[in-house]
Amino acid sequence: MDRGDSKARFANVVIPHLDDAYSVARWVTGNRADAEDVVQEACLRAFRGIGGFTGGNGRAWVLTIVRNAAYDWLRKNRPPAVVHVDDLEAVERMRSADDAAPAPDNPEAALIARADEVKLEAAIASLPAIFRETLVLRDVQGLDYREIATITDVPIGTVMSRLARARRRVIEMLGAHR
Amino acid sequence: MTENDRLLLNAYIDGELDPAHMLEFEQRLAGDGPLADERARIEALRGAMRERLPRATASPELRRRVAALARPRPFAIDWGARRGLGAKWGAMAASIAVAFAVGSAATYLAIRGDRGEPDLLVSSHMRALMASQPVEVASSDRHTVKPWFNGKLPQSPRVIDLAAQGFPLAGGRIDVISLTPAPTLVYRARQHVISLTALPVSLRARGPIRPIDGYNVVEWTDGSLAYWAVSDLAAPELENFAKAFRAGDAEP
Numbered sequence A: 001m002d003r004g005d006s007k008a009r010f011a012n013v014v015i016p017h018l019d020d021a022y023s024v025a026r027w028v029t030g031n032r033a034d035a036e037d038v039v040q041e042a043c044l045r046a047f048r049g050i051g052g053f054t055g056g057n058g059r060a061w062v063l064t065i066v067r068n069a070a071y072d073w074l075r076k077n078r079p080p081a082v083v084h085v086d087d088l089e090a091v092e093r094m095r096s097a098d099d100a101a102p103a104p105d106n107p108e109a110a111l112i113a114r115a116d117e118v119k120l121e122a123a124i125a126s127l128p129a130i131f132r133e134t135l136v137l138r139d140v141q142g143l144d145y146r147e148i149a150t151i152t153d154v155p156i157g158t159v160m161s162r163l164a165r166a167r168r169r170v171i172e173m174l175g176a177h178r
Numbered sequence B: 001m002t003e004n005d006r007l008l009l010n011a012y013i014d015g016e017l018d019p020a021h022m023l024e025f026e027q028r029l030a031g032d033g034p035l036a037d038e039r040a041r042i043e044a045l046r047g048a049m050r051e052r053l054p055r056a057t058a059s060p061e062l063r064r065r066v067a068a069l070a071r072p073r074p075f076a077i078d079w080g081a082r083r084g085l086g087a088k089w090g091a092m093a094a095s096i097a098v099a100f101a102v103g104s105a106a107t108y109l110a111i112r113g114d115r116g117e118p119d120l121l122v123s124s125h126m127r128a129l130m131a132s133q134p135v136e137v138a139s140s141d142r143h144t145v146k147p148w149f150n151g152k153l154p155q156s157p158r159v160i161d162l163a164a165q166g167f168p169l170a171g172g173r174i175d176v177i178s179l180t181p182a183p184t185l186v187y188r189a190r191q192h193v194i195s196l197t198a199l200p201v202s203l204r205a206r207g208p209i210r211p212i213d214g215y216n217v218v219e220w221t222d223g224s225l226a227y228w229a230v231s232d233l234a235a236p237e238l239e240n241f242a243k244a245f246r247a248g249d250a251e252p
Helices: A002-014 A013-031 A032-052 A057-078 A088-097 A110-115 A117-125 A127-138 A145-152 A154-177 B003-013 B020-029 B033-052 B062-067 B081-085 B087-115 B117-131 B143-148 B235-250
Strands: B169-177 B180-189 B193-198 B214-221 B227-233
Touching: A002 A013, A002 A032, A002 A057, A002 B062, A002 B117, A013 A032, A013 A057, A013 A127, A013 B062, A013 B117, A032 A057, A032 B062, A032 B143, A057 A127, A057 A145, A110 A154, A110 B033, A110 B193, A117 A127, A117 A154, A117 B033, A127 A154, A127 B033, A145 A154, A154 B003, A154 B033, B003 B020, B003 B033, B020 B033, B062 B081, B081 B214, B117 B180, B117 B193, B117 B214, B143 B169, B169 B193, B193 B235, B214 B235, B227 B235
Parallel strands: none
Antiparallel strands: B169 B180, B180 B193, B193 B227, B214 B227
């Protein structure tokens, strides 16, 4: 593939998904400036790797690269944030340690529906990275399970259990901080 | 509630169960109070996230930096320099590069002009997606969008409200296709954008249209104009949009 082709393909495949890329990076890194660095790095990687894109779901391909770049960034800049991917028990332990206030397990749906933006963001931001990304890919970006499984490189069953746990935990937190 | 129930409930809410399990689970929900309560909580959370967490969008500055990578002609830009010289210099270099890119992209489109309308329409659609917003007049009100075209084009297109069908109007812009200024309506379908361009019938499709670079293209005519819809929506959904628009057109 010559350089001109790469540029054209990059423009076709990557640039239309820039908002999605930025949104995912912002949720993983937690702030705008770092998210921009991550997207820029991811776009460079995507540009170099565009010859390897075999067609199909361009958005999933781009978000996979963004997600990997974001994790590299986390590992480098926020090592404690990267929880070992399948150590769910550790995550559960962490949860009981950091919940100071007793949370009602089953708050009213109306209370959750009223949660304001700040509380909602804080609750989601406090999730371990792998849970946060699954929840965000599903409920903010609107991707289906198969796409999320591709992007996060886990089986669909893992996507299901992460999503269920992420939602449960956010619900509990929204119930706790009245 | 077992762990398995919880997974099924989430998959049910996300529409990921197959039809048989969907029905079966619906029946269980009807007779299981705690399960139904949990469903209400999850739906409430989804609703709150959808309403209160606006999707982040890439800043124009980031957009420019990334677009500079995809310019059709190489124009050396040292990515390392951003950190080395400080962000200000990087930003300045990027905007200078963009000024060049605009010129060369125009040339590029003109050279590609013989590839036919579908290519040009997809190019316009992509160009619009790369801009900070895909419309020049942003409004979901057809009574705002239609008059906006009046001052700019000899005839303004029919503007149809399709919000009820799941395709809210986002606004309009003017594209130039084969040297013809053409009104383009922009609709949304969930998070996808649909560009609907009206062209003279002389510029209608000359054969079957294949998807171009992942974008589907649908064309039809009402006798006086040829309508072209371009989107990354799945082909059947884009066909539904076309159907809805044609059905709306028939109303007085």
